[in-house]
Amino acid sequence: MDLNSVRTVVPAAAAGRWQPGDAWLAGGTYLFSEPHRHLRRLRDLTGEDWPPVTDTPRGLDIAATCTIAELARSTTVRPTALRELVRRCCEAFLASFKIWNTATVGGNLCTALPAGPMISLGAALDGTCLLLTAEGGRRELAVADFVTGEGTTALVPGEFLRSMTLPAASLRSPTALRRGSLFVGGRSAALLVGRTDPDGSFVLTVTASTVRPVQLRFDALPTAGTLRQAVTDGIPAERYVDDVHGLPRWRRHLTLLFAEQIRAELVGRSPR
Template sequence: MDLHGVTALEPAGPVLDGAAALQPGDVWLAGGTWLFSEPQPGVRRLLDLTCLGWEPVVVDDDGDLRVSATCTIEQLTSWASATEDTPSLIAQCADAFLAGWKVQGVATVGGNLVTALPAAPMVSLLASLDGVVELWTLGAGAGPAAGLRRRYLPVAELVTGDHVTALAPGELVREVVVPASSLAARTAFRRATLTPLGRSASLVVGRLDGSGELVVTVTAATQAPLQLRWPSSSLGSADAAADAVEAAVDGAVDFSEPRRTWHDDVHGHPAWRRAMALAQVREVVQELLEETP
């Protein structure tokens, strides 16, 4: 897709450093796999974040995983495959892209988050692992006084609807931090599509932390991530827990709140998505609790 309205491609550094001001029509550019896939009539200047040299994946001194916004899907999966004791969930969600190696070599974690499709696999992955995004907001104007402000938001709250996020105008994702405790947790993964190579219509991840907390995250079937959690000790047997969690997930869908509705598009009818999601919720809860020592 040629973006005919774009008049400039510039490194993002001068704007982030305060040497230049953010202008109307500016857009942050990382991989660009979505940006260049359809017309963008309001875009005038692309600010290239890949020039900043952010380290794709870092494990800090606390054992937390820090994934930069410009980390490509290929870089994340390569790191996971080369590192012992990484959750298989990373590969499972990367496979949900259903994109060829060329796209995975360019598409970025940050781009997938802010595109905010219900079926965005990095949203599924990072929301289910309690990832927190570091967001950068530019001060008004240019120069050192403009400065950068930082705020932090759980991934599960970043996406608020189909193609809708909680980002303020001009705000960008710097990185996502995944707690070490989430990386060490056991997970169960279920995904449904209408066709073998179709977009995710329902994706459910169950996570059982070392503390005994059970976390269930539903994506793709809903407009935005739906996440519920319980102390597993309060849920009884695996079958009883599955009943309770399934009922809680179904009851959490609120048609008065757009983000809390079952998604509806060509990839699945809302009633079918609901049925698949609730069945998957039951399966992940039973899998995790039946295997608990």
């Protein structure tokens, strides 16, 4: 879609101070998908030439401009179990190759749709977002806290997402994923990831069925009854998404079903 209210597209590094009507441009698959009549100028991040995926002492650093295709085929993503989780999250887009080669990890996070699978990936592994401003401001925020609601984030005017870091401590933890939708090729109605850590603790991350990520933490793998009660108590009815892709009651049913399937799969699996 043409954004005919936009008057200028400038490289991000040369854009200067943030102005009303500015927006950051990376992949643009959401930006150009519908009217944004308040926009006047796009600050183009695509020329920043950030490496898509970098292995660092802290963990795996994924640039905001990394496309879904680049992440899915990256040989930097290790070990095999992590690569499988990344692949399944990328495939949760259920998008054409055109979208895979244009949509970015950062765009998926910043759009903050409940079904955003990069949100699921980052939150499930306790990822952190690096937020910058053109004036040199810098802060870090957990992915689970970055998304504040359906379509809303913790970004303030002038900030942009530079990267998402998946911490080294989580990269070798066994994980299990479950995803459901109304029909084959449909948007995720529930996407849950469970993780067991070296200290024996268990983390369940609920996305897609809820308006923002929900994490439930246990000192050890819980019993089926304990987990069901924790999900019931930890996710109030108003936090379930209500839209054409699934009613709240059904999403809650999927969440409880998938939570137990994940728990059962992870029994006996320990981090390497």
